Amino acid sequence: MADNAKGRERKPRITVKDLARDLNMSVSTVSRAFHPHAVIAQQTRDVVLKRAQEIGYRPNPFARSLITKKTRIVGLVVSDITNPFYPEVVTRMTEDLRAFGMNVMLVAAQAPKEIDDAVRLLLTYQPDLAIILASRLSPEVRDECEAQGTPVVFFNRLSEDDHCFGVSCDNRIGGAMVADFLIDRGHQRLAYIAARPDASTNVERRAGFVQRAIERGLEEPVCVEAGLFSYEAGYGAAAAFGALASRPDGVFCANDILAIGFMDGVRRELGLAIPEDLSVVGFDDVAMAAWPSHALTTVRQPVEAMLKSTVDIARKVSAQPAAEPFVQRIAPTVLVERQSTRNRHAD
């Protein structure tokens, strides 16, 4: 027991000094071995690194960042955790950033007010970059980031001002893809199930979808306002959909989780069959979309490319914090066809 407790006492960490003494070198030299661009004899570096490995020395990132002003910490702010797209993205983002030695400090919160506070606490850790997943930042907090010199990237949202980076799918193109897909398969009356009216993703998917439908000579698709990106919102939208004068035969939902709720609502509340009575298309291609119960046809977000772009930004601002922000929109290329849609030309 006593032994046990003793084992858990915070052991004094091995420091540069220890390693320098061990190697009979100066701390300067030892330190240089850990910096790829530092001027040091290759042989010396090898010796240092080897010995460090042996005795388990790793530079203290806090002491280091006190001088370099770099923390290798990336703040990740996520609020909409009910959308399975985000856990998937968070996991991959964490892995990808780690591959470049960057650690993720997570800020998850529900209320916008909480987000603000959380970001402020995050800022005291001087992250090299803050990544905002699908939420808003109050203008004040945005300014605080700027004042502190922390670059911000909005992921999967249109950046609202030109002080921030933005990485997102080209949602207009995605919306148009869906319209083409449905029209090519003989659908005549299209509908859009809308989510948050203030989300760029919702607005753009809708615009691309509606515009393409009109371009191709269909009537303007009817819109049902579900209000949120959630299962419940989709389920609830089924009632309003059922009340439409003439029933659409092709429905595009703002994202997958909304589509899945909508499908369940349509089936259980309206007693309609999918895809016999109507086709349903989503957006994201979350893992759940492939489940046999829904087999949702959907636009796959170019997550790989979006993550790569984000990691590139992280590396760039890490080297050069004053880099000029830009917005990158990546066109989706894959529409995964499953059993929630069918070809109506046969009718």
Added chain:
Amino acid sequence: MADNAKGRERKPRITVKDLARDLNMSVSTVSRAFHPHAVIAQQTRDVVLKRAQEIGYRPNPFARSLITKKTRIVGLVVSDITNPFYPEVVTRMTEDLRAFGMNVMLVAAQAPKEIDDAVRLLLTYQPDLAIILASRLSPEVRDECEAQGTPVVFFNRLSEDDHCFGVSCDNRIGGAMVADFLIDRGHQRLAYIAARPDASTNVERRAGFVQRAIERGLEEPVCVEAGLFSYEAGYGAAAAFGALASRPDGVFCANDILAIGFMDGVRRELGLAIPEDLSVVGFDDVAMAAWPSHALTTVRQPVEAMLKSTVDIARKVSAQPAAEPFVQRIAPTVLVERQSTRNRHAD
């Protein structure tokens, strides 16, 4: 443009020195104002804190932790992101820890090997505590945590050795609750759909369930091995279930996501009706369990209490790192009855 770029340069941060000069005090005094237990005149503290607020000074946590050896960073290791229980827990945990000024550094990874590397990187940041959600840690990495004096808590898993804290639901009791629930409602032939054989959650839920069924005079429940905690595993288990000689009328699945997959498989592959042909019970009570499409009866994990216990540990080890580890098992108290089960006494 030039203006823009200039605005983004990392501004020199306000330091104690700046604030001390501004207030005509020594840095020592200013510093003390930020430490609740420090000896300082109340009036002085008020003045300092007020002025700090005004000019936006916040102590640099890195510089601070260099001396205190406390980082207020909690490492959160999560691997099984396909189970919606974890995103929910991660969000709440992050919020709850933040309420005590602790930040979460997230380590998400798929492969065990990756986890090891990720935890090593995490360790260089000297987290005050590492919380492991439902994954394993290789013995070597466990030793590295110990060597560095970083306490470890296993969340929702039985701690495997007495060097680590453990916080989990009492899964035996939970399993027994399910058996009682089904038996009380007239079910005669019980079955268990098993997930990872090496997970304590799976093993204990099964044991509690089987034992109680036997105690109450039923035949030993049959077990179907699904192998994993996933939708796909549950869906796949339906086939084996359908091949059983005599069909069970009450099924307990190792957790919700497995149950949801199982229900879909049973309905689509076997053409059986739930709850008419069989009742299905899950474990966790994730948000998805309440969706109308599944309306899953399930044991609610005592998440509140589990989180509270975890945060308490975080605060305790933060004050006294050598605290003796313990394992806390919290009995579940709520079994949420929905429409995936019914009363068979009427038959």
Added chain:
DNA sequence: CTGAAAGCGCTTACAG
């Protein structure tokens, strides 16, 4: 109760 000084573990000009 407050201040001057040392020091946490590093990095980086500056000499040599």
Added chain:
DNA sequence: CTGAAAGCGCTTACAG
């Protein structure tokens, strides 16, 4: 190419 020294932004004995 290497070392001695200064300093990053704090905290904390130690005096007073």
